[in-house]
Each structure stands twice: as C-alpha cells, then as structure tokens.
Amino acid sequence: MTNIYIFSQNVRLDSFEKLRCKESDDENIFLTTHMLFDYEKDKLNDLFSNCTFLKFADFLSDSDNERCDFDAYDGSIATGEYYSRIKRMKNQLVAERIVQRYPIYSGYLCADDLGIDATVWEKYSFKSIAMEYFYEHPSETSNFQKELKQILKKSTTLCKINNTLKEKKAIKSVTDEIYVASDEKKKYVYIGRMSRVAYRIGLSWQKSDEEFQKIRSGKFESKEKCQYLTSLHESMKCVVPDKSCYDVRYIQDGYLPPNYSSRYLKYKPKNVSYYSWDELGKRTFEYHNLAADIMPFRKKLYMPNPVFNKNIKNILVATSGPGDWTAQKNRSDEDLMLQAFVEVAKQMPNVHIVYRCHPTWVHPEHAGVNSINRAAEYIQSTGLANITLSTNIPKENMNSFVLSFSRGSLEEDLKNADMVFGEHSVSMIDGAFQHIPFASVNLTNRRDLFCGLTEMGFPHCTSVKEIIEVINKYNSSDFKKNYSQAVDKYNKMTDIEE
Known part of the structure; x- marks a missing residue:
C-alpha cells in the first residue's frame, strides 16, 4: 500500500508522531508545497519506513504554470478569487499526476493552507487529518454571513448600498x-x-x-x-x-x-x-x-561601475516572496535557494554568506508564520559558521501587515557585501547603485524572472556549480569586462523615453 501525506510548512513535524508507521512495509509519500530540508526528512525517516519526499513543483512545468495564470483570469471576478482559481488549478494538475503515478493509495490531507486547496484533494478521497500547527487559521465565515453575502449578490439595490458603505468606510480609515x-x-x-x-x-x-x-x-x-x-x-x-x-x-x-x-x-x-x-x-x-x-517626473538612476574587491569575503543573498498570486512561484523556490547557498558555504568556508529572508514571508498566506524561524533552524542544523540569517529583517505585525518597507534595513546588509545574489529582487539593483556587483540565481524548472537584466549580460546562475564559478571569476578581467558592458546597456535603457 502507498500512503500519500500532503502538508505545508505550517504543520509541526513532531505532530506526525501520532501517525508513526515505522514497522509497516507501506510506501510513504510526503508531498509538500515547500521543500523539506535534510534535517526535516531525518525526522520523518525516524517515524516512517520507505519514505519518498516530493514537492508540488516536481509535477509542474513552466507551461503548466503559465496556463494556470492565464486560464484563471476573468475580469468579472475579484482579485482574491483569481488567486484562489490559480491555486485550485495548480492543485488539480498535481493531484492528477500524483495519483497517476501511485494509482493504489491512501491519501491524507494534513493541511489546507500555503498553496494547498483541500477541495481538490477531497475529490480524490484524501482524508483530512488534524495536526498541530504553527498558526491556527481563523474559522470560516458563519452560515448567516454567507447567506447575507448571497442575498447582497442577488439584489442590485442592496449591492449598491453595501458598496457605498464599504467605500465610505475605506475613506474614513x-x-x-x-x-x-x-x-x-x-x-x-x-x-x-x-x-x-x-x-x-x-x-x-x-x-x-x-x-x-x-x-x-x-x-x-x-x-x-x-x-x-x-x-x-x-x-x-x-x-x-x-x-x-x-x-x-x-x-x-x-x-x-x-x-x-x-x-x-x-x-x-x-x-x-x-x-x-x-x-x-x-x-x-x-x-x-x-x-x-x-513616469514623466522620474529621476533617472544610472548604475555606476562596480567596485571589485580583491576577493569575495562577504555575500548577501536577497530573497523574494512566494504566494498564490501566480503559479510561476512555488514555495519550494525559496527552499531551493537556501539549500544551494548552504552548499556554497560548505564548499567555500572562507566566504561568509548573509541570507536575507524577505520580511513578508511570515504572512500566513505567503511562506508561513514560521518560515524565517525554519530557515534559521535549518542553518543551525548544518553546523556551518559561515552562513547566517540577516539580523536586519523588519519585524511584521500581523494586525497591520506591511508590504512596503523602508530601505534602511537593506542598507545595513549592503554595508559589508562584496556581491549580492538573488532570484529577482530589486535589492540586487539597489546594491548595484552602491557599486556592489550582483548575480541572479534561478534553480527552478521555470522561466528566468530576472530575464530583463540577464538579457543585458549580467551574470546568471542555474546551479551551485555556476554560483561558485561566478564567485571564483569575480575578480578576473573577463568578468569585469562583461559586467561593465552590462552596466552600459542598463544605463542606455534608462535613457529611453516614451
């Protein structure tokens, strides 16, 4: 028998203790929206036999992601419903493919958040199992409120009144x-x-x-x-x-x-x-x-030529944020990035890496409230002294969540950086304005979201090997020449008017 467990990083791994299945010969598949790190796999291997670890991204191609984004769109629906449709379509593709791979199975749904849509998996007879969570999502809207919403939708007059009240309330706040x-x-x-x-x-x-x-x-x-x-x-x-x-x-x-x-x-x-x-x-x-x-009143910001130090001693990794607003971003993307730079730290002990988690990770619908703690726990589990989390990540308040941050905290992280790496963060460009060279990294199986800069000739990496090659070539004449040419192309683009 094959058991398939679906869960997000909001589930406390210790709560799998109650599902322990070590003595059985069953195959146990753990399917997640994030990617499990080695220390997390070790915890589950201690509880279950014959473990296989898979992630949603393993079942999705770039064209699949694009299709979800395009097909989910309908101008008559609200933004939130658009995101829900993307998530639902994405889950449907993964569900179809995993049950095709494992046609005889018992399915267990251990979470309904962070990219998981329970309604899809229930159609495939996955049973919901309550686990212990880092964040308890608010209960669903009451039946009365649901019925009231339906009445409002059906009544044009009431709907107009409701929208007017909402508009006035928004203006007051x-x-x-x-x-x-x-x-x-x-x-x-x-x-x-x-x-x-x-x-x-x-x-x-x-x-x-x-x-x-x-x-x-x-x-x-x-x-x-x-x-x-x-x-x-x-x-x-x-x-x-x-x-x-x-x-x-x-x-x-x-x-x-x-x-x-x-x-x-x-x-x-x-x-x-x-x-x-x-x-x-x-x-x-x-x-x-x-x-x-x-923007007609813009300041034209030209990228200066970078300052190349003798050797790279300090690297800043600037991350991006995952969510359900696009199928192109998987929550496992950020885990792939962190795992890659842990490997870089292992192979290059003389280089210190500061890993800057995006502050919006901790939103309960983005990466998860425990996401930054989890990154710290993973780094700690490696025992490496030359990779640390940034201590300048702005703290979020869940009661008044912020999507727009002061750039001051980034300035602190840039002070000692010899080079900035990231996938498609504006922080890389911000570093370049301070004479710090950057390189983009895409370890996924989908399109390069930093292609606008990659096409200009800025360094781009698709593996740990290539990241290390960039670090080693950092001070070579060819690297400096190519980088300078890319800066020139960027500045010519900046001058383009309407």
Missing part, C-alpha cells in the same frame, strides 16, 4: 500618510508610504494634513487639476472613486519581470493606469496589454 507636490502642469497627491518609490521621483514632497482632510471627507479634484499617485504595494490604500473625472496612477515599486504570467495587474479601477520607472519596467505592462507610461 485612509492612511494619514498623504503627501503633496506640484510642477508647472498640475498638483500631485500621493497616498500611502513613499519608502519604495520616493528615491525614483523627481518631485519635492510635503506631508499634507489639508489633503488628508479632503480625502477623509471624500473630496477629490478633477484630472485637469490633480493627479493621484500611489505605489503598487500601497494601492489598497488609494480610495479615489473609480470615476473618469479623476486621474489615478499606480507606480512601479520594485523589479517587475517582463515575462510574469500572473494577470494581477489587470485588477485595478478603470480610471487607473500605470507608471513605470523605465523602459524595462514598462515591458511588464505591455506583456499584459495594459496602459502604462514611463
């Missing part, structure tokens, strides 16, 4: 971070935190209580007089009504993969269009046929 600027053309009002975009905008901003009071009172100015701005990660705070008389722009606030198949950017009010930092950022919007302009 608007962030007090409202800034104002102007040029010879018009006034600009920025809503939300500016930490991710201020250094890219060539306007002089002042915090404005007057504009805050106007917005709080529901008073907005026409597009002839005023343009309302916010960043992509702060767009939920933008309460400007969706009316054609208002001009609203969402500003790019990080590196945008030009081949990113998720269509989440299509979910926006009709009176919103996008501003990109440059021609490279604009490519993402063009990929989805979305209106976007290069």
Whole structure:
C-alpha cells in the first residue's frame, strides 16, 4: 500500500508522531508545497519506513504554470478569487499526476493552507487529518454571513448600498500618510508610504494634513487639476472613486519581470493606469496589454561601475516572496535557494554568506508564520559558521501587515557585501547603485524572472556549480569586462523615453 501525506510548512513535524508507521512495509509519500530540508526528512525517516519526499513543483512545468495564470483570469471576478482559481488549478494538475503515478493509495490531507486547496484533494478521497500547527487559521465565515453575502449578490439595490458603505468606510480609515507636490502642469497627491518609490521621483514632497482632510471627507479634484499617485504595494490604500473625472496612477515599486504570467495587474479601477520607472519596467505592462507610461517626473538612476574587491569575503543573498498570486512561484523556490547557498558555504568556508529572508514571508498566506524561524533552524542544523540569517529583517505585525518597507534595513546588509545574489529582487539593483556587483540565481524548472537584466549580460546562475564559478571569476578581467558592458546597456535603457 502507498500512503500519500500532503502538508505545508505550517504543520509541526513532531505532530506526525501520532501517525508513526515505522514497522509497516507501506510506501510513504510526503508531498509538500515547500521543500523539506535534510534535517526535516531525518525526522520523518525516524517515524516512517520507505519514505519518498516530493514537492508540488516536481509535477509542474513552466507551461503548466503559465496556463494556470492565464486560464484563471476573468475580469468579472475579484482579485482574491483569481488567486484562489490559480491555486485550485495548480492543485488539480498535481493531484492528477500524483495519483497517476501511485494509482493504489491512501491519501491524507494534513493541511489546507500555503498553496494547498483541500477541495481538490477531497475529490480524490484524501482524508483530512488534524495536526498541530504553527498558526491556527481563523474559522470560516458563519452560515448567516454567507447567506447575507448571497442575498447582497442577488439584489442590485442592496449591492449598491453595501458598496457605498464599504467605500465610505475605506475613506474614513485612509492612511494619514498623504503627501503633496506640484510642477508647472498640475498638483500631485500621493497616498500611502513613499519608502519604495520616493528615491525614483523627481518631485519635492510635503506631508499634507489639508489633503488628508479632503480625502477623509471624500473630496477629490478633477484630472485637469490633480493627479493621484500611489505605489503598487500601497494601492489598497488609494480610495479615489473609480470615476473618469479623476486621474489615478499606480507606480512601479520594485523589479517587475517582463515575462510574469500572473494577470494581477489587470485588477485595478478603470480610471487607473500605470507608471513605470523605465523602459524595462514598462515591458511588464505591455506583456499584459495594459496602459502604462514611463513616469514623466522620474529621476533617472544610472548604475555606476562596480567596485571589485580583491576577493569575495562577504555575500548577501536577497530573497523574494512566494504566494498564490501566480503559479510561476512555488514555495519550494525559496527552499531551493537556501539549500544551494548552504552548499556554497560548505564548499567555500572562507566566504561568509548573509541570507536575507524577505520580511513578508511570515504572512500566513505567503511562506508561513514560521518560515524565517525554519530557515534559521535549518542553518543551525548544518553546523556551518559561515552562513547566517540577516539580523536586519523588519519585524511584521500581523494586525497591520506591511508590504512596503523602508530601505534602511537593506542598507545595513549592503554595508559589508562584496556581491549580492538573488532570484529577482530589486535589492540586487539597489546594491548595484552602491557599486556592489550582483548575480541572479534561478534553480527552478521555470522561466528566468530576472530575464530583463540577464538579457543585458549580467551574470546568471542555474546551479551551485555556476554560483561558485561566478564567485571564483569575480575578480578576473573577463568578468569585469562583461559586467561593465552590462552596466552600459542598463544605463542606455534608462535613457529611453516614451
């Protein structure tokens, strides 16, 4: 008999003790959305015989992921439902393929979170088993609330009233971070935190209580007089009504993969269009046929030639964040990255690696509340002294979760870095602006999400071997020459106007 256990990193591994199956000859398959590290596999091998460890990503190709992102899209549904559809389709593909591989099985569903959709697995007779969790998800909406939502959906009048009440409530709770600027053309009002975009905008901003009071009172100015701005990660705070008389722009606030198949950017009010930092950022919007302009009041940030030290002594690894907003990102991607740099640390004991977990990992729907602790536990289990977690990761508050962070904490990590590695983090580009060379890493079986920079000639790695080769070539004349040529291409791209 084959037993298949499905779980996420939210499950406490010690709770598998109650399912112990060491004396049996059964084959035990552990299927996860994340990737189990060696020390975690050892725990399960102590409890079960004949263990095989698989992850969702093992059953998915790049084209599968793209199909999920594209087919899940429907302009008439809400963003949350789009993400749910992506997750459901992804689970369906994995379920079909694993039961085809193991046609005679007993299935056990040990979690329904972090990329797992229980409704799919229940159709394949997987039985739910309660385990111990790091985070207990809130209980489902009450039946009364569900029925009320259905009534609201069916009644046009009630639906309009409900939406109006929601809109008023949103305006009353608007962030007090409202800034104002102007040029010879018009006034600009920025809503939300500016930490991710201020250094890219060539306007002089002042915090404005007057504009805050106007917005709080529901008073907005026409597009002839005023343009309302916010960043992509702060767009939920933008309460400007969706009316054609208002001009609203969402500003790019990080590196945008030009081949990113998720269509989440299509979910926006009709009176919103996008501003990109440059021609490279604009490519993402063009990929989805979305209106976007290069920000007309942008600061053109040119990449300086890097400073190459004699040898690499300190490496910073800047990670990205996983979630259900695209099938292209698997939660195991970040585990692959960490495992790779543990191996680099083993092979290069004279190099110190600082691993910077993305602060949003700890969201209960991103990587999981225990994700950063788990990374620390894994590093500790290796006994390696030359790889450590960053101590400058901003702390999250689950009651007021933040998607937009001050760049100050990154500055601390960059101070001693001779080189920055990462998959597709804007932190790599931020490091380059401080004369620190970078290299991208993609250890998955899907597209390079940093292709915009890779195409310019910046170093790109797809294995531990290639990471080590980059480190060893770091100070060679050929490496410096190629890197300098890539910097030149980046700066020429920066100069491209509309």
